[in-house]
Amino acid sequence: MRTLAALTRVVEASATNAPVLVLVEDAHWIDPTTAEWLEALVERLSDLPVLLVVTARPEFEPRWRALSCVDTLQLGRLEPCDGTAIMERVAGGKKLPRDIADRILANTEGVPLFVEELTKTVLDSDLLVEAGDRYLAIGPLPAIAIPSTLQDSLMARLDRLSPAKETAQIAACIGRVFRHRLLAAVSGAGRGRLDDALSQLEQAELLFRSGAAPEATYTFKHALVCDTAYQSLLRSRRQQIHAKIASALEAEFADVAETEPETVAQHYTIAGLVAEAASWWLKAGQRAMTKSANREAAAHFGKGLELVVTLPASEARLRQELSLWTAMGSALISARGWGDPEVLHSFSKARELAERLGDKTQLFAAVRGESACRTISGHLRAANALANQCLTLGMELAHASGDSGYMLEAHHQLWGVNFYLGNYKTSGVHASQGMAIYDYEKHRHLAWGYTGHDPGVCCRSFSAQMLCICGKPDKGVQQSREAVALAERDSHPVSLAQAQMALSVVHLMRREPHDGRLWAEKAIAVCTEFAMPLLLGQARVFFGWALGGLGQLDEGIRQMRDGIAAIAATGADMGMAYYLCALARACGERGEASEGLALLEQAFDTLIKSGSSYQLPELLSAKGELLSRLDQGDDAIEGSFRQSLAAAREQGAR
Incomplete structure (x- = not known):
């Protein structure tokens, strides 16, 4: 994805100096990530002097084909004169007998490759002889077998x-x-x-x-x-050859096996060697994840799972299945969002298998992932129970292995779930523990595991927001900038987008909409390039919030509504009350206080359902503001503000 994103920037930069031609051939064979890039490229180039030419078979039906800036040219079959020209070129400029040429044209139906191949088949038949500027037939036409299909023609040439x-x-x-x-x-x-x-x-x-x-x-x-x-x-012979290819790649071509594990996996799959194939599909998915190709990673893990369940029941099979389910959960987090039901299903399956096997290492990963999913989907009590189980497992594993990453990830989950529960002090303790444990060289690899982002970036981003909530906004900005700087070291997409959004929120809390907009725009760019739907929805909410603060209320409200809808579409509920609160305030600014109060009711319902008091003081304060706009009576207005102050004191917020 980074390569494709860089390619987009090269095209855009080149187009500022001169018109640019971009050619993409055989688009029917492109992978999902390249297809997403191509769709984004089409949309971004509509206002640039760029001609994008895409060749593909008729079955290629991209969504962008219907855009007004796209024209489709259906290539027709060759006219007879063009087919004759191809025949003469293949024949070295010599003419074929008219009856044979007519038969070739009739059989090939204007398909260029078929014309070329069938002409070669006839020339290779030894039933024609050169005579000056033409060929003559030795015998009558029926004696010359002209294949009726392209495949028959090609097979005839191979047989010879x-x-x-x-x-x-x-x-x-x-x-x-x-x-x-x-x-x-x-x-x-x-x-x-x-x-x-x-x-x-x-x-x-x-x-x-x-x-x-x-x-x-x-x-x-x-x-x-x-x-x-x-x-x-024959199928049996194919399987033998594919088995040899896979074995040779593994034993003698380590460079290919390392950089293209999916190739080894595919050969083992066709060979019918299921256990080996499943193992290599796992490796292929893991490599795809390191390149942020999460959709491809999920597809690879899915192929491995399809195969492994066909194996006879055994401990080895269960361990393979467990590894694939855990990895699938991590890949789907970035590809679809933490709240997607398939993510929860993956980690739940992994937890079930890990418990059956008594594998505490894999159980830790599964519990960590399931807790994160339940946090994002708003099931905070269940998430908190799992997070505490994660801490117990983490202490045991860290003590046994000496790997501090277990404790780091346990604290990682606990600072997140406690933040959204509104337990800011507890969240802050775990975030501080995370910052104390985190070592860039030791722990940077965690960005590509567990829940798919860097814990060092995350603890600073959460800590920054808590500092602002608790009345230390300057320290919050400093902490958030440290998170962005750390994320930029590896340019890990999810971590970078999260850090940029956190800095946007910090500026919005400080009522600095210009800076809030700047960092939200940066996050939107990253989320768009790397196809991260949940984070993109969140970034659009913050972007709209900033626009509202800059006086662009109509566009700001539209962006917030679209962002909230996008978040909900991923199954996520985390932070939804806060997003609805921001939208409610913007509606109040536009003179739609009643609409704002209706949105706040949704926000309160969200908190009640999840058992959270996250941003409760903000919601109560916003309610007081909206009631005052409607002149609903001093008692109701004052009551909301008093409740807001009481909730803030209880949380340690200011």
């Missing part, structure tokens, strides 16, 4: 190249692009025999080569050539 056909089949199992060294390791053919076969395939223009053997890389001319060679293998 035996034994090079077997080399093409093995290569097709590797993929459309393959390395000479890997093919040699899998085929078992001697160097001379292999090179002869590859040379034949090159001369037949079925393969293209880059570089010199044994470091050469080969590419099948077209995906259909690769598919035809692959489909000509």
Whole structure:
């Protein structure tokens, strides 16, 4: 994602100097992350001098296709004159007999690749002879077998190249692009025999080569050539070859296995080696997470889970399943948001398996994740109970292993859940413990595990907000800036967006809407680039809040409403009362105090349902302000403000 985000910035920067052409070929094969990037690119380039050309098969139906700035050009079939031109080019400028040329045009139906391949099939048949500027047929037309489909034509050409056909089949199992060294390791053919076969395939223009053997890389001319060679293998033979490829990658090509574990996983999957495949899908997902490709990571973990449940019941199977469920939960947090039901399901399954196995390390991760999910979805009492269980497990594991990360993550969950319960003093104690334990070099890896963000950044962000709530706004700004600086060291997307939003909130608490808007905009940019729906919704609420403070009430209210709707769509409820309070105040500023009071009722209901007193003083104060706008009577107004002061004293807020 960082590479794609950088590419977007390069395109935008280049377009400020001159018109830019961007070409994306074969978009029907792109991965989910690249598809999201392409959609974002289309939307961002609508006002720039950029021509984006995307080629794809008809089944590619992106959402952005309906945008007004997008035109779709459906490529038609070749006219007969164009097909004839291709035939003559393949034939070296010579004409084919008219009846054979007509038969080729009829069979190929204007498909360029088919015209080219069928012409080569006819030329390779040895039933034509050169005669000056043309070819002549040796016998009558019925004696010349002209395949009726492209696949038949390609297969006929491969059949004539035996034994090079077997080399093409093995290569097709590797993929459309393959390395000479890997093919040699899998085929078992001697160097001379292999090179002869590859040379034949090159001369037949079925393969293209880059570089010199044994470091050469080969590419099948077209995906259909690769598919035809692959489909000509029996299923049992395919499985044997895929098993050899996976084994060779693992044993002899560590560079590929390390950087492309999904390739090894796919070969083991097709080979039917389920346990090995599941293990490599786990590795593939873990690597994708380190690159913030969380949707791909979740897909990899999902493939592993689909496989592992087909294994016979055993402790080894349960351990594989446990690792995959825990990892799935972490990936889905960033891809869909903490409140998504699938995230909770993943961690709940992991907790169940860890308890069955008596695996306290995995149980810690599962309980940590489930507590976070229940916090975000507003089930704070259950979340708090799990967080305290996490602390007990963390102390035991830290003592046994000497790894302080367990205690750091236990405190991490406790400062979060207590903050949203309104227990600011308790939350502050745990945040202080987190800052004391955190060591960048030792603990930075935690950003890619557990709940998917850096605990060092998080404890400073929460501490900053608590300092503001408790009447120390200057220290709050300082703490929040430290969080941003720490997040920028690794540019971990979730951690960075959280730190930027926390700084935005701190400025908004200080009634500094200009700075609040600046940091909310930065967070929106990160959340958009890395497709983080929950955090994007939160950032839009803060952005709208800042706009309202700058006098842009209409747009500010629209942004807040859209942000709140986006948050709710992820299943999250954490902080919702505060967001509704900010929206209620903005409505009051616009002269819609009754609407504001209705929103506050929703906010109070949210607190009651979750058992929280988070920002209760703010809600009561906002109620007093709105009642005063409606002139509802001094007793009611004064009562709200008195309740606000009492709640603030109880929480230690100012």
